[in-house]
Amino acid sequence: MINITFPDGNVRQYxxxxxxxxxxKSISHGLAKKVLSAKVNGEVWDATRPIxxxxxxxxxxxxxxxxxxxxxxxxxxxxxxxxxxxxxGVKFGxxxxxxxxxxxxxxxxxxxxxxxxxxxxxxxxxxxxRQKNEYxxxxxxxxxxxxxxxxxxxxxxxxxxxxxKEEGAEIxxxxxxxxxxxxxxPHVPDTGYIKAIKITKVAGAYWQGDENRQQxxxxxxxxFPKQKELTEYEKMIEEAKQRDHRKLGSELELFMxxxxxxxxxxxxxxxxxxxxxxxxxxxxxxQEKRGYQLVTTPHIGKKDLYVTSGHWEKxxxxxxxxxxxxxxxxxxxxxxxxxxHHCEIFGHRxxxxxxxxxxxxxxxxxxxxxQSGELHGLSRVRGFTxxxxxxxxTQDQLKDEFLNVLDLxxxxxxxxxxxxxxxxxxxxxxxxxxxxxxxxxxxxxxxxAIIEATAEAGMKTxxxxxxxxxxxxxxxFMVKDALGRSWQLGTIQVDYNLPDRFELEYIGSDNQAxxxxxxxxAPFGSMERFISILxxxxxxxxxxxxxxEQYTILPISDRFNDYAAEIEQELAKYDIRGTVDDRSEKxxxxxxxxxxxxxPFMLIVGEKEAETGAVSVRKQGDGDVGSMSVAEFAKYFxxxxx
RNA sequence: GCCAGCAUAGCUCAGUUGGCCAGAGCAGCUGAUUUGUAAUCAGCGGGUCGGGGGUUCGAAUCCCUCUGCUGGCUCCA
Numbered sequence: 061m062i063n064i065t066f067p068d069g070n071v072r073q074y075x076x077x078x079x080x081x082x083x084x085k086s087i088s089h090g091l092a093k094k095v096l097s098a099k100v101n102g103e104v105w106d107a108t109r110p111i112x113x114x115x116x117x118x119x120x121x122x123x124x125x126x127x128x129x130x131x132x133x134x135x136x137x138x139x140x141x142x143x144x145x146x147x148x149g150v151k152f153g154x155x156x157x158x159x160x161x162x163x164x165x166x167x168x169x170x171x172x173x174x175x176x177x178x179x180x181x182x183x184x185x186x187x188x189x190r191q192k193n194e195y196x197x198x199x200x201x202x203x204x205x206x207x208x209x210x211x212x213x214x215x216x217x218x219x220x221x222x223x224x225k226e227e228g229a230e231i232x233x234x235x236x237x238x239x240x241x242x243x244x245x246p247h248v249p250d251t252g253y254i255k256a257i258k259i260t261k262v263a264g265a266y267w268q269g270d271e272n273r274q275q276x277x278x279x280x281x282x283x284f285p286k287q288k289e290l291t292e293y294e295k296m297i298e299e300a301k302q303r304d305h306r307k308l309g310s311e312l313e314l315f316m317x318x319x320x321x322x323x324x325x326x327x328x329x330x331x332x333x334x335x336x337x338x339x340x341x342x343x344x345x346x347q348e349k350r351g352y353q354l355v356t357t358p359h360i361g362k363k364d365l366y367v368t369s370g371h372w373e374k375x376x377x378x379x380x381x382x383x384x385x386x387x388x389x390x391x392x393x394x395x396x397x398x399x400x401h402h403c404e405i406f407g408h409r410x411x412x413x414x415x416x417x418x419x420x421x422x423x424x425x426x427x428x429x430x431q432s433g434e435l436h437g438l439s440r441v442r443g444f445t446x447x448x449x450x451x452x453x454t455q456d457q458l459k460d461e462f463l464n465v466l467d468l469x470x471x472x473x474x475x476x477x478x479x480x481x482x483x484x485x486x487x488x489x490x491x492x493x494x495x496x497x498x499x500x501x502x503x504x505x506x507x508x509a510i511i512e513a514t515a516e517a518g519m520k521t522x523x524x525x526x527x528x529x530x531x532x533x534x535x536x537f538m539v540k541d542a543l544g545r546s547w548q549l550g551t552i553q554v555d556y557n558l559p560d561r562f563e564l565e566y567i568g569s570d571n572q573a574x575x576x577x578x579x580x581x582a583p584f585g586s587m588e589r590f591i592s593i594l595x596x597x598x599x600x601x602x603x604x605x606x607x608x609e610q611y612t613i614l615p616i617s618d619r620f621n622d623y624a625a626e627i628e629q630e631l632a633k634y635d636i637r638g639t640v641d642d643r644s645e646k647x648x649x650x651x652x653x654x655x656x657x658x659x660p661f662m663l664i665v666g667e668k669e670a671e672t673g674a675v676s677v678r679k680q681g682d683g684d685v686g687s688m689s690v691a692e693f694a695k696y697f698x699x700x701x702x
Numbered sequence: 703g704c705c706a707g708c709a710u711a712g713c714u715c716a717g718u719u720g721g722c723c724a725g726a727g728c729a730g731c732u733g734a735u736u737u738g739u740a741a742u743c744a745g746c747g748g749g750u751c752g753g754g755g756g757u758u759c760g761a762a763u764c765c766c767u768c769u770g771c772u773g774g775c776u777c778c779a
Contacts, residue, residue: 163774172706173706174706174707175706175707175773260773261706261773261774262705262706262707262773262774263705263706263773263774263775264704264705264706264774264775265704265705265774265775265776266704266705266775266776269775269776270776271703271704271775271776271777275704275705275775276705276775277705277706278705278774278775280773280774310713311713317770317771319752319769319770319771323769323770323771369779370779371779374779375778375779378777378778378779396779397779399779426779428778428779430777430778431703431704431776431777431778432703432770433703433704433705433774433775433776433777434703434776434777434778435771436772440778529779531779553779580779614738614739616736616737616738617736617737617738618736618737619736644735644736644737645737645741645742646735646736646737646738646741646742647737647738647739648737648738648739648740648741648742649737649740649741649742650739650740651739651740651741652739652740652741653740653741654740655740656740662739664738664739666737666738667738668738676738676739678739683739683740684739
């Protein structure tokens, strides 16, 4: 008998060789049906793999991240089986699960796989799934595996095996139906668990992620244990499509692109620009409260500036090429970032430690050469405005400055209606100290400052080792939107590099020169990217204070246009902005148009209202809320202003 | 940049295996209508079918190329 310890600490005894599935059966029949895999001593195993020694065991279901991963990984194998049946001779790269399904990289040989083929693949997968073929785990020697793939003629798998051979790793094959795959597992017990299947997209992907190597065809899919879950997934996708910021951006006339101006160069239309301005003003006020000083710097700078900063060497390829003065041939770069300019500002006169921390902020527009395939609506563009600031401070001030920035960022995000966010802390890779510049002492100090500050600010955090920049540790804000999607927004980065390169100094209380630390931070990240996320988060129904039009007055007929104009003037006194829809249309029509434009309040005025000096209020999405005086509406409005 | 796909009126889309002057709805304009909580009616205008080149008696339709867009990959200071 062996002892099995459960996550809640309970210990039960089983025969040696018991499987996760057996254990589930011993608990309840319902659980047994749901178990996909089992975490045995921290490692995810097949639910059907025998456990021979004492172990801690956690049974994994669809509700566990690892359970889903098992399910989707098994689905990748199922898809591979289907692909092999449909496209004979197809070769396989790797086929893992992802956060939202799975993919398989394949070399289809002379075939091409396009979205037209998806129904065919889905059908085949369903057919194979219904056969309830077991996933059979087969540990074999590496040489056996190599000869298996030599016979099959799959050079990709052979390459993977060669690598494993060097590492001396153990090899397992998994077999289901007529398909065998090199895989360390684990898998669900049989293909019958997979009930609902959707092939979602097909795309190119480089073999081993190396752009110099063979381009594979990556087929993406998602599967579910129940049809209903697939239906819900499709609904969510549909909702995301409706909220797509590119679609809403043009429907609500917020921004546009023009081929003639150039790709990735957004132009803000009046309504979008108002939104952008309001966001910037809001941040200006919050920054002022926290001791920031605004500066403005030019859009270009001498190439030498970026040679000094090191950006030319590191990112020259990703910048627009230098522009030259016509006569002297002096080289200038469109600025790809604001920090070198800000370093110059700091260095333009001597500083005392009493000046620190010095917080220099700028809504700085920068230009970066992004590869054409990278561009995407407002979220990835070639010209954008950062809500940038650089804080120059002493080592001792780091933690307080972090707290200051955390407070600012939290204020900003909650004001925007983002309630769910985490701080992702990126630290050094302890095994690769050569990757980083700056002293150990400084790094330790900075990392400690970040960890302590986030703890003190009561933030949810995750920590990533090896994700730090070469010049310092950083913290990124990960935000969940209304559809549960995760985005990286603001960022805070400690920098030991630039102060060195620009030889920045301050005179300490000891009358000696010292090097300040620099913090880069941007709560929004960039206005463009932030607004794209805000649009999708709100579905275009912006918080009242941001709405380009807060109300629109809908006169019942032309006869009340004058009254409507009076109301408009009246409301302006309350700082409430809006328009009058004086077209000779029926109210039904005016309401519909206002609803589509997502105007928060519709004020309907006709005979009754004109007589009593009232407005009939309708709330976007909610409908009629009744009649009230203008003063009452102003009050009602204030209550809805966050 | 790479792979795959797409590009027809301001927008959303039809356009059969290449074959008469390229269509619809919405939007726009003009007129009528004066309207009570999600689309009033009628008429009119609008497209070198993304640009260029080619194949063909004939191209929106087939081929090449450029531009842009979409989905991924790689990248992201």
